[in-house]
Amino acid sequence: MKISRHAKIIEIIQAKEVETQEQLAEELKNNGFDITQATVSRDINELKLIKVVNAYGTYRYVTSSQGDSFLSNKLANIFSQTVLYVDHVDKFIVLKTISGAGAAAAEALDSLKFNGIVGTVAGDNTVFILVRKEEDTKEIIQKVKKMISEYEK
Known part of the structure; x- marks a missing residue:
């Protein structure tokens, strides 16, 4: 039962913008799951769901992998x-x-986890990047310049 409930929770939050535990509980009830608020809360913790801001400025539940992508x-x-x-x-x-x-x-x-970057050190307005191999330097610079130029368009 728990596995199918977890699968349904993932399906619901991917299909709809669920903002609260109450909304999630209601959606689960509409899908035939008889659950309590405490169960929904435990499920959210077990599934490692997080809240992110959507395009409308309100919060919604997403899986942590979706949150990582959103954050990236x-x-x-x-x-x-x-x-x-x-x-x-x-x-x-x-x-x-x-x-x-x-x-x-x-x-x-x-x-962004670019291949070849050993690490970064940041100051107020400067970032130093150490690259593993000198031949990786040009590729990383090209990627950085492409990202900068895409914003300027």
Whole structure:
């Protein structure tokens, strides 16, 4: 019963924008599950559901993997809006950002998980990137420049 209920919860939150536990409980009841609020709360915890802001500014439940994707998209958007230019020396890439955006740009870059990046260090308006192999540097710079140029369109 629990497995089928969990499957139905995932199906419901993918099909509808469920904002509250009460809404989720009602949807489950409409689908033939006789459950309590406490059960819904436990299911949410067990399924590791999270709430994210939707396009209308309200919250909705999503699976944590959907939340990660949502967060990555938001961070990529922040990255493209805050990085001003990119330069490099050997295996070091330097990003200049608008003031105060270095940490956000580094977090976004880390979340994108580009191959070849060993790590990032962020300052107020600068991000240093250490690349594993010098030949990876140009590919990463191209990706960064593409992200920046897509925002400018």
